[in-house]
Amino acid sequence: MKLRQIAHSRTGDKGDVSTISVIAFDEADYPFIAEHVTANRVAALFAGIVTGPVTRYELPGLGALNFVMRGALGGGVTRSLALDAHGKALSSALLDLDLPAPAGGTV
Amino acid sequence: MRTIRIGAGAGFAGDRIAPAVELAQRGRLDYLVFECLAERTIALAQQERLKDPHKGYDPQLERRMSAVLPACRAAGTRVVTNMGAANPLAAAGVVRDVARRMGLAGLKVAAVTGDDILDSIAENDLPLLEGGTLSDLGSRVISANAYIGAGPIAEALAAGADVVVTGRAADPALFLGPLIHAFGWRSDDWQRLGKGVLVGHLLECAGQITGGYFADPGVKDIPDLARLGFPIGEVSENGDLIVTKLEGTGGAVTTATVKEQLLYEIEDPARYLQPDVVADFSQVRVRSTGTDRVAVEGGRGGAKTGLIKVCVGHLDGFVGEGQISYAGAGALERGRLALAIVRERLAMTSVPMVEARFDLIGVDALHGADLSRGGAPYEVRVRVVARTGTVADATAIGNEVEALYTNGPAGGGGCWKSVRQVVAIASTLVPESIVSTQLTVFEA
Numbered sequence: 088m089k090l091r092q093i094a095h096s097r098t099g100d101k102g103d104v105s106t107i108s109v110i111a112f113d114e115a116d117y118p119f120i121a122e123h124v125t126a127n128r129v130a131a132l133f134a135g136i137v138t139g140p141v142t143r144y145e146l147p148g149l150g151a152l153n154f155v156m157r158g159a160l161g162g163g164v165t166r167s168l169a170l171d172a173h174g175k176a177l178s179s180a181l182l183d184l185d186l187p188a189p190a191g192g193t194v
Numbered sequence: 195m196r197t198i199r200i201g202a203g204a205g206f207a208g209d210r211i212a213p214a215v216e217l218a219q220r221g222r223l224d225y226l227v228f229e230c231l232a233e234r235t236i237a238l239a240q241q242e243r244l245k246d247p248h249k250g251y252d253p254q255l256e257r258r259m260s261a262v263l264p265a266c267r268a269a270g271t272r273v274v275t276n277m278g279a280a281n282p283l284a285a286a287g288v289v290r291d292v293a294r295r296m297g298l299a300g301l302k303v304a305a306v307t308g309d310d311i312l313d314s315i316a317e318n319d320l321p322l323l324e325g326g327t328l329s330d331l332g333s334r335v336i337s338a339n340a341y342i343g344a345g346p347i348a349e350a351l352a353a354g355a356d357v358v359v360t361g362r363a364a365d366p367a368l369f370l371g372p373l374i375h376a377f378g379w380r381s382d383d384w385q386r387l388g389k390g391v392l393v394g395h396l397l398e399c400a401g402q403i404t405g406g407y408f409a410d411p412g413v414k415d416i417p418d419l420a421r422l423g424f425p426i427g428e429v430s431e432n433g434d435l436i437v438t439k440l441e442g443t444g445g446a447v448t449t450a451t452v453k454e455q456l457l458y459e460i461e462d463p464a465r466y467l468q469p470d471v472v473a474d475f476s477q478v479r480v481r482s483t484g485t486d487r488v489a490v491e492g493g494r495g496g497a498k499t500g501l502i503k504v505c506v507g508h509l510d511g512f513v514g515e516g517q518i519s520y521a522g523a524g525a526l527e528r529g530r531l532a533l534a535i536v537r538e539r540l541a542m543t544s545v546p547m548v549e550a551r552f553d554l555i556g557v558d559a560l561h562g563a564d565l566s567r568g569g570a571p572y573e574v575r576v577r578v579v580a581r582t583g584t585v586a587d588a589t590a591i592g593n594e595v596e597a598l599y600t601n602g603p604a605g606g607g608g609c610w611k612s613v614r615q616v617v618a619i620a621s622t623l624v625p626e627s628i629v630s631t632q633l634t635v636f637e638a
Contacts, residue, residue: 095414095450097407099459102324102621108457110450135564144463148479148492149453155461163324165234166510166618168551168579170559180561 091182094120098178105137105159105174107181114150121145121152123186129154132184133177154181198376200369200393200427203262203273204228205400207235207252211261213401213424216440218265221426225372226266228258228275229365229398233619236362237507239280240310240337241617250281251288251359259292259357267298267356274347274368278359280337282307286359286636293357293638301638304355306346308631309362311504312338315624323621328506331620337507340624343469344390345381346631347371353635362505364469366394369427377431387471388495389433392478395466396437396455396490400424403437403455404486405445418444435490436483447486456480456490469502469626471495501623510618511548511581514588516595516611517555520603521573528603529554529574535602536578536594545590550580576606581616588613 090109093116099106109124111117130141139157146153160174161167201223203214207230217226230252243250252258255277266273278285286305293301315338319329328335339362348371350358358371370390373379379386396403403425405416423443428436437447456475460466464476474494483489516536520528533552540547553559555575558566578595582588592611599606 091410091413095408095410095454097454097458099457101459101461102619104461106457106459106461108454110453110457112450132565135562144476146457146463146476146478148477149456151453151457153457153460153463163618166581166616168513168549168581170553170555170577176560180565 088186088188089182090124090184090186094182096178096182098175100160100164100173103158103160103163105156105177107154107156107178109152109154109181111150117147117150124152124184126154128184129181132181133159195430195432196377197428197430198224200225200227200372200397200429202227202229202397202400202425204230204258205398205402206230206232207254209400211258213422213443214258215261215265216443217424217426218262218269218271221440222269223271223426224376226262226271226273227368227397228273228277229368230254231276231279231362233505234507234617236279236339236505237337237617237619240507243280248284251279251285252277255285255288256292259289260296263293263298263301264296267301272351272355272372273357274372275358276360276363276368278305278361280310280361282359282361283634286634289357289359290636290638298638301356302354303357303359303636303638304350304353305634305636306342306350306358306360306363306631307634308629309339309342309360311340311624311629314628315504320622320624322506323623328622331506331508334509335506336509336617338504340502340504340629341469342629342631343367344370344374345470346633348374350633351375353633355635365398366391366468367470369394369397370470373429381470384471384495384497386433388473389493391466391468391471391473391495392475392490392493393427393429393433393435396435396452397425397427399455399458401445402458403451404439404447405451408451408454414450416446420444433493436487437490438487447488449480449482449488452480452488452490467499469498471498500626502626502629504622504624506620506622507617508620510616511583512585512588512613512615513579513581514591514613515577515579516592516609517575517577518595518598518606518609519573519575520605522605525572525574526554526557526570528605529557529576531603532576532598532606533578535598539594540591543590545582545587547580547582547587550578553577585613
């Protein structure tokens with residue numbers, strides 16, 4: 088199963104920092120998402136792009152996670168040579184993440 | 195409990211104008227806010243002002259104000275905008291002239307100045323948040339603008355301004371200022387200021403909370419994006435918020451659209467640093483209270499840090515770029531050959547490059563080889579881009595791509611090349627005491 092089936096996401100940017108939210112469509116799926124979409128998993132996914140640490144913030148009240156990735160935007164939006172200097176399309180890459188099919192879950 | 199209605203008329207400099215006109219005409223708004231100033235825009239505007247002291251404000255200012263001011267006057271809606279960019283005084287003069295031309299006699303326009311601290315910042319060698327210090331940038335620094343808070347905006351409204359024009363201000367402050375003025379919130383009422391920042395943060399990108407930048411067909415569908423309605427915040431005296439939009443407009447306000455915007459560009463949700471308060475979004479809850487109506491509660495705040503962020507614009511060399519397309523069978527291989535040729539040519543001719551990228555758009559340009567799936571696309575677009583120290587070196591990049599027409603693989607088409615000077619932004623923090631703002635009021 089892909090993360091995209093149970094969550095949505097938006098990328099933001101500040102300087103050389105990319106922030107990516109992961110928001111459960113159904114808040115009941117939040118614990119499952121929080122279990123599988125870890126900071127390590129996200130750091131591994133973007134290892135070829137992100138040079139700094141990845142931090143995860145948890146928002147159970149919204150059924151959401153917020154990932155903050157440093158060194159993610161080629162030195163900063165205003166000087167990056169990347170086609171997508173803001174890293175706006177990173178959220179779509181994250182939603183492509185493979186998740187295990189939950190055993191008897193609601194998902 | 196008293197409630198005010200505050201609308202967002204633009205979320206960036208190039209935003210659509212019609213949705214703001216609709217808000218002005220039938221939004222029954224107390225305030226209409228236009229956020230049009232990205233990080234780098236003010237540095238570019240500063241260069242404009244150096245060339246012509248009457249310029250340096252947002253080039254769309256006159257169009258936007260002409261479109262909304264008559265309806266705003268009729269409805270008693272006051273306007274707040276950062277379209278003053280590098281020249282709020284000149285911008286306020288333009289708005290006054292628009293008002294006179296449209297017969298809106300007596301309209302008061304206030305300019306808030308003081309965000310430009312280029313002269314005073316040079317005295318200390320401040321550390322940059324990106325690493326290094328200000329002196330590393332030397333004479334390449336072209337602008338330094340502090341993010342002013344909501345206080346001066348509230349003061350302008352208290353002085354009777356119908357339109358408030360600022361330069362660099364914290365985006366949420368454009369909304370927090372009217373709330374402080376309307377409700378008389380104290381400058382140390384951290385809880386309410388935190389809630390007000392939440393209001394501003396949610397509304398400042400306009401259509402991004404009403405279904406814009408959200409649609410994903412089959413998964414997240416949004417109706418009628420060509421007629422996207424911009425948001426209205428109904429804010430109560432205690433800071434609670436209902437996000438909604440005008441009936442009959444496109445888009446949607448749902449708990450999902452609100453959550454996406456809530457976390458947009460946020461680092462630690464419990465510590466969103468603003469000039470007026472450290473806002474805390476970590477306990478926020480959202481719930482639907484009807485069609486296109488979402489209630490937002492639980493915003494909080496803590497004492498401000500006393501530090502103000504400053505955007506330092508600086509020249510950072512040149513970027514040269516060239517692109518060319520290949521299609522049909524073997525397109526991928528021809529694209530790769532083209533990249534190899536340009537790479538070899540740039541090495542042979544010893545073009546000095548600080549940094550370069552060799553991308554295939556349609557294959558690996560966005561996220562690199564690891565994240566890009568296999569399979570041969572029908573068409574690919576070669577993209578070579580490099581940072582250089584001089585215009586001449588930057589020009590050589592695009593020229594080498596263009597030369598692929600007659601010297602490269604078969605069937606290359608649609609070549610495009612460009613050279614641009616880079617204006618980059620670095621950031622630093624200064625004590626709020628060194629930033630002093632001034633208010634100038636014009637009357638139509």
